[in-house]
Amino acid sequence: MTPKQQFRYILGLFAVFLxxxxxxxxxxxxxxxxxDFKLVKTGGIFISNNESGASVLLNGKLKKSSGILDKNMLVQNVKPGNYTVKVEKEGFRQWVKYVKIQEQLVEVCFPLLVPSELKSEEIPRYLPVEKTDLKKKGAKRPKPELNDDYIDVLDLVKKSENLSKSLFPAWNSREIAALKLGPMRRLKGKVFISNEKNKVYVKWIGKKDQLPFFINTMSKKMIYSPEKTITAIDFYPNRDDAFIVRFDDGSLYAVEIDTRFGYQNSYKIVKYCSSFLVNYEMLFYFIGNKLYSIDFSS
Amino acid sequence: MPKEYIYENYRIGKGDELSGSDYLLYRFYEILPGFLSWLTIILAVVCSYLIPIYTAIFIIAFDVFWLLKTAYLSLHLKANWKRIKEHMSANWTEKLIHFKYDHIYHMIMLPFYKEDEKLIDKTLKSLLDCEYNSKRLIIVLAAEERAGKEPLEIAGRMKKKYGKLFGHFLVTVHPDGIEGEMAGKGSNISYAAEEARKLVLDKKKLSYDDVLVSAFDIDTVVYSQYFACLTWMFLANEKPYNTSFQPVPVFNNNIFDAPAISRVVAFSGTFWQMVQQERQKRMATFSSHSVPFSTLYKVGYWQSNMVSEDSRIFWNCYMKFNGDYIVTPMAYPVSMDAPLAHSFWQTMKNIYKQQRRWAYGVENFAYVMFNFSKNKNIPKWEKFKIFAINVDGYWSLATNPLMIFLLGWLPIILGGREFNTTMVSFSLPYITRDIMMITMSNLILSSMVAVSLMPSIPETKKRPKKFYHIIQWLLVPFTITIFGAIPALDAQTRLMFGRYMGFWVTPKHRSEE
Structure with missing residues (x-):
């Protein structure tokens, strides 16, 4: 390549750069x-989402859909103003929020997509007795064998009642012990929720610069004040931005922590139960001695 | 009146050979490249925390700059690819008819340590198979005393097998532990060249001006018209004694045995040399190269007190001739071995160590700048240009991949809540990703060039391998970071702290054929 050609390329690319x-x-x-060819400032909405195939609508207009790899959605080119944001997915309940968009800023939303139909499965206390054993003449009715899965959940219930004491002390075990965790006081990551006088509060116990948008304050913040009496709370399976609350009528509700913009989504997920437990993506609940589970991973 | 510059007084290997103000100046230049690289990385972290918005603007601008730079370099790559194809298809023997060239001899330096006999045999065979009168080739098989007896036995067998087929065949044994020397290729071939001068050139009364020395690695396999091409370029050159001749190193010898990472790293090196071939004024010699014996004799052969003798020899000549020295790009390949070992992890280690040794060429920077401060015969503007080119080169190698692939995300991580609500914070990953995707499209050209430079796939290899040779280029972001930036930063840091490196011989391994 001649120096002249090189000079021409450099000049051209420099012009492109400028x-x-x-x-x-x-x-x-x-x-x-x-x-009208004027430069205008816009804002945006970022949907923090972990569902593929979800769609975001602004004032009823479809703006974006999430893919298999890119589940979060950034909606750009939004003129400053108030918007109704809906996130939808087939087979899930619609999530709605009323959001104010400001120029050059992005509002981050955390839609709670709850399946429209939650499939609960019973976990029997005893393993079924094989029919061949019953048919044998003169045979005694065999003693039913306890189901390990059932026992495991009972163990989890015991542990969840005494969360501040763990087998292996964590580096911040003192801090955790001070939170007095139990059925009315739960911690997930650095998000602490508690029920005090039938009001649910949230507090971020992490660093200020890592404060999540759905909490938005370092102070203790009241996020839920229902008319019915709360009997227990826990985090929504696999999430720290939503929780499950059990009322005295036995019903379970999923409620988002985010109370910004004056609107909070909540969904009834179980009609009646005597107690419940969340373990990772699983929700377990008892009706009397009967144990049921709902898998939130699928 | 300024002191006259005497080149011989300043063949410095490293800073600790000097004292007083010279020591301080030399150390300053040894520290500068590493200092600039680390300063960049530290500033990227600090600025991402303190001024994330401005850092984000810088990152976007830098991404675009990198995209355009890649496009610019790709144009050079394409031009050189075209030239290589022309040179490979040209009949250089026929072109030589216009010159008188019977008096030209080629001295081929083949330093070896403990390499396999088969490998040495293949190299010698390729020399014999060249379309050039083998009686005009002087083979110097340069063994090391410290390697033990076996290499000497191999050398003896090679001399017995090939001795009479070449013009001359000299076996030299570089003594161990010569004071002031660093064990390595430079000291070995310098000793061997002096031995060859006394035992062959002087004895046979061959003119130093008529001998071209090719300093090869023991795995260097030449293509059939290499010496014809080299002779033509030497004879056609306006200033044949003020130039070194640089072929394009391709790593084809074991390319089908080497893992994808090794292939990508090896070809990336080839591409860089191809790009440099189109930017003659930025070139220094690298790896296998050729130089007239008389020039080599004048500069005192390769420096034996440092690691990167292959590129240093150019700067030695440049200083000796007061800047009137240049590299002639041959646009003609020589084939070498890509790093390969018995296990995958050993191969990875070897690649890293080889890249670090190459990146240790940064030691030349202090040598060049120190000599510039002493040599007043070179124009200031020329000195400044070389300073800028070198600083940019070493800085880019050690920092650019890190800035592009890792540090670009820092403002989002460190910028804090206020920054993380801005449009620019959310746009940054998307814009960076899109610019990178466009930049990566240049790899299509890279894969085309690589496939065209490769030998045809042997029948013993499975056909689908060709497909892997194309998609392997997706490894580039990984290879230029792990086997580009990190070893370069490692080498610069060692030099910065005066923890000078020794010469590391890349182990040669080929699978049984």
Whole structure:
């Protein structure tokens, strides 16, 4: 390649650089060209989501859908103003929020997508007795064998009642002990929720610069004040931005922590139970001695 | 009146050979590249925390700059690819008819340590198979005393087998423990060249001006017209004694045995050399290269007190001739071994160590700058250009992949809540990703060039391998970070702290054929 050619290429690419850089930077800061060729400032909405195939609608208009790999959704080019944001997915209950968009800023939303029909499965206390054993003449009715899965859940219940004491002390075990965790006081990561006088409070116990948007304050914040009496609370399976509450009528509700914009989504998920337990993606609940489970991973 | 520059006084290997202000100046230049690289990384972290918005703007601008730089380099790669194809298909023997060239001899330096006999045999065979009068080739098989007896026995057998087929065949044994020397290729071939001068050139009364020395690695396999091409370029050159000749190293010898990472790293090295071949003024010699014997004799052969003798020899000549020295790009390949060992992890270790040794070429920076401060015969503008080119080169190698693939995310991690609510914070990953995707499209050209430079797939290998040779290029972000930036940063840091490296011989391994 001749030096002349090189010089020409450098000059051309430098010109491209000078033209492209301001355009990309303005774009990244939310500037857009309006239909009358004026530069306008826009904002955006970021949907923190872990469901593929979910769609986000702004004022009823479809804006984006999540893919298999890219589940979070960034909606750009949104003019400043108030919007009704809906997140939908087939087979799930609709999530709605009323959001105010400001120029050059992005509002982060944490939609709680709860399946429309939750399939609960009973976990029997005893393993079924094989029919061949019953048919044998003169044979005594065999003693039913306890189901290990049932026993495991009972163990989990015991542990959940005394969460502050763990087998292996954590580095922050003193801090955790001070929280006095139990059926009315739960901790997930750095999100602490508690029920005090039938009101649910949230507190971020982590660093200020890591404070999640769905809490938005370092102070203790009241997030839920129902009319019915709360008997127990726990985090929603696999999430720290939503919780499950059991009322004195035995019903279970899933409630999001995020109370920004004056609207809070909550969904009834179980009509009646005597107690419940959340373990990772599983929700277990008892009706009398009968144990049921709902798998939230699928 | 300024002191006259005497090149011989300044063949410095490392800073601790000097004292007083010279020591301080040399150490300053040894520290500078590593300092600039670390400063960049530290600033990226600090600025992401303190001024995330400005850092994000810088990252976007840098991503675009990198995209355009990649496009610019790809144009060079394409141009050199075209030139290589032309040179490979040209009949250089026929072109030589226009010159008188019977008096030209080629001295081929083949330093070896403990390499396998078969490998040495293959290298010698390729020399014999060249379309060039083998009686005009002087083979110097340079063994090391410290390697023990076996290499000497191999050398003896090679001399017996090939001795009479070449013009001259000299076996030299570099003595161990010569004071002031670093054990390595430089000291070995310098000793061997002096031995060859006394025992062959002087004895046979061959003119130093008529001998071209090719300093090869023991795995260097030449293509059939290499010496014809080299002779033509030497004879056609306006200043044949003020230039070194640089072929393009391709790593084809064991390319079908080497794992994908090794292939990608090896070809990346080849591509860089191809790009440099189109930027003659930025070139220094690298790995296998050729130089007139008389020039080599004048500069005192390769330096024996440092690691990167292959590139240092260019700077030695540059200083000796007061800047009137240049590399002639041959755009003609020589084939070498890609790093390969008996196990995958050993191969990875070898790649890392080889890349670190190459990156240790940063030791030349202090040598060049120190000599610039002494040599007043080179124009200041020329010195500044070389300073800028070198600083940019070492800095880019050690920091750019880190900035592109890792540090670009820092403002999002460290920028804090206020920054994380801005449009730019959310746009940054998407914009960076999109620019990277466009940049990566240049790899299509890379894979095409690589496939065209590779030998045809042997019948013993499975056909689907060709497909892997194309998709392997997706490993580039990984390889240029782990086997590019990190070893370069490692080498610069060692030099910065005065923990000088020794010469590491890349083990050669080929699967049984």
């Amino acid at each position: 033209i492209v850089i301001p355009v990309i930077i303005l774009y990244s800061f939310g500037y857009r060209m309006s239909s």
